[in-house]
Amino acid sequence: MTHFHYQQGELFAEGVRASEIARQFGTPCYVYSRAALEQSLAAYQQALADVPHLICYAVKANSSLAVLDILARQGAGFDIVSIGELERVVAAGGDPAKTVFSGVGKTAAEMARALELGIHCFNLESAAELEVLNRVAAERGVVAPVSVRVNPDVDARTHPYISTGLKENKFGVTMEEALRVYRRAAELPHVAVRGLDCHIGSQLTELTPFIDALRRLLTLVDQLASEGISIEHLDLGGGLGVRYRDEEPPSIASYVAAIRAELGERQVQLVLEPGRSIAANAGLLLTTVEYTKPTPAHNFALVDAGMNDMIRPALYQAWLDIQPIEARTEVQPRTWDIVGPVCETADFLGKGRELAIADGDVLALFGAGAYGFTMSSNYNSRPRAAEVIVDGEQLHLARRRETLEDLLRGEQRLPDKG
Ligand SMILES: Cc1ncc(COP(=O)(O)O)c(C=O)c1O
Numbered sequence: 184m185t186h187f188h189y190q191q192g193e194l195f196a197e198g199v200r201a202s203e204i205a206r207q208f209g210t211p212c213y214v215y216s217r218a219a220l221e222q223s224l225a226a227y228q229q230a231l232a233d234v235p236h237l238i239c240y241a242v243k244a245n246s247s248l249a250v251l252d253i254l255a256r257q258g259a260g261f262d263i264v265s266i267g268e269l270e271r272v273v274a275a276g277g278d279p280a281k282t283v284f285s286g287v288g289k290t291a292a293e294m295a296r297a298l299e300l301g302i303h304c305f306n307l308e309s310a311a312e313l314e315v316l317n318r319v320a321a322e323r324g325v326v327a328p329v330s331v332r333v334n335p336d337v338d339a340r341t342h343p344y345i346s347t348g349l350k351e352n353k354f355g356v357t358m359e360e361a362l363r364v365y366r367r368a369a370e371l372p373h374v375a376v377r378g379l380d381c382h383i384g385s386q387l388t389e390l391t392p393f394i395d396a397l398r399r400l401l402t403l404v405d406q407l408a409s410e411g412i413s414i415e416h417l418d419l420g421g422g423l424g425v426r427y428r429d430e431e432p433p434s435i436a437s438y439v440a441a442i443r444a445e446l447g448e449r450q451v452q453l454v455l456e457p458g459r460s461i462a463a464n465a466g467l468l469l470t471t472v473e474y475t476k477p478t479p480a481h482n483f484a485l486v487d488a489g490m491n492d493m494i495r496p497a498l499y500q501a502w503l504d505i506q507p508i509e510a511r512t513e514v515q516p517r518t519w520d521i522v523g524p525v526c527e528t529a530d531f532l533g534k535g536r537e538l539a540i541a542d543g544d545v546l547a548l549f550g551a552g553a554y555g556f557t558m559s560s561n562y563n564s565r566p567r568a569a570e571v572i573v574d575g576e577q578l579h580l581a582r583r584r585e586t587l588e589d590l591l592r593g594e595q596r597l598p599d600k601g
């Protein structure tokens with residue numbers, strides 16, 4: 184059973200009517216299913232149960248404390264890209280020792296805090312970063328565990344903005360550079376080589392790019408071994424795609440099976456950093472139709488969620504399914520552009536949707552659990568949406584809707600001129 188489903192024309196999130204959630208918490212409102220989050224994490228855990236592994240959920244996909252809490256309770260580790268994300272992991276009860284630190288621009292202060300908390304590994308993205316980390320670790324009198332993020336130059340065949348493993352992308356270092364960085368790391372007293380890392384992109388719907396990248400990584404592992412540098416863990420990043428419309432990504436089980444088949448008998452801990460495949464289809468965004476506005480060119484449905492709440496359609500031309508939470512039989516279906524209140528032409532959630540809707544109806548955007556709230560902003564001075572967890576028949580307010588006071592917090596006017 185899917186965790187969001189229709190019963191007699193009414194949308195349910197687990198055991199709760201979507202209309203009840205909208206009534207209690209208002210819209211726009213993100214809704215996450217606890218069972219859906221747990222189920223996708225469990226799919227990774229089961230597929231790896233008999234080998235050494237660490238599943239580091241990519242916090243950037245959905246960093247709500249309640250979501251991190253749910254995943255931490257089930258044993259997840261975390262992939263973070265800033266100290267803000269690490270503090271969230273800690274606040275949610277996550278274990279720093281199961282956390283890897285990715286990101287191209289870690290600052291010395293971020294490194295120091297991550298060392299203090301005792302993270303599992305730093306995924307280094309440049310030779311320069313290695314030198315800074317060695318210095319920061321020396322200042323603290325500790326040894327920092329490191330991997331080098333390799334950019335294997337494979338085409339992930341995904342949207343260009345979310346492809347990260349091509350040589351023109353800013354991420355990681357080339358295979359040749361990686362070898363040099365590892366040699367240097369082996370010489371430095373305050374870093375210890377632990378692993379090898381890569382992440383080639385997001386929303387991948389085929390296995391081939393993952394396997395091509397893994398093969399390249401394994402040649403590097405062997406080369407390093409021949410120089411006496413041994414790799415304890417292989418971090419293959421995240422990137423497994425999900426179905427938003429008609430994509431047919433591999434299942435979590437077949438993705439993991441393909442990686443394991445390629446690894447054969449190698450004795451390494453396998454680290455994965457899935458984000459979207461855990462959170463995307465565990466969440467939806469509820470929004471209310473404020474006005475319907477037929478024009479000669481388009482029928483616009485103006486809703487109360489805008490690109491500041493969900494930027495994926497504007498930024499990546501992403502397609503998310505949009506449906507009314509209660510079916511209407513008395514209204515004729517029409518083709519609608521679902522647009523938000525933000526003053527930008529790019530402010531749309533979906534275009535050309537055949538829907539039977541009227542003013543006041545609540546719509547659900549499906550597949551909104553990943554890169555939804557985390558990419559939201561206050562653009563146009565719009566308070567950010569509420570976030571709610573549904574757990575069976577229970578509702579839990581994970582984040583209250585921002586208030587107008589929240590919007591002004593930390594700001595001040597100029598002093599009066601004397
Ligand atoms: C380093 C790293 N790890 C993991 C992820 C998570 O990717 P996804 O949400 O596609 O699984 C990302 C984002 O693409 C990333 O940049």
Ligand SMILES: N[C@@H](CCCC[NH3+])C(=O)O
Nearest residue numbers: 345385386495499553554
């Ligand atoms: N934000 C992107 C995913 C990119 C992940 C960044 N590593 C999306 O919504 O599809």
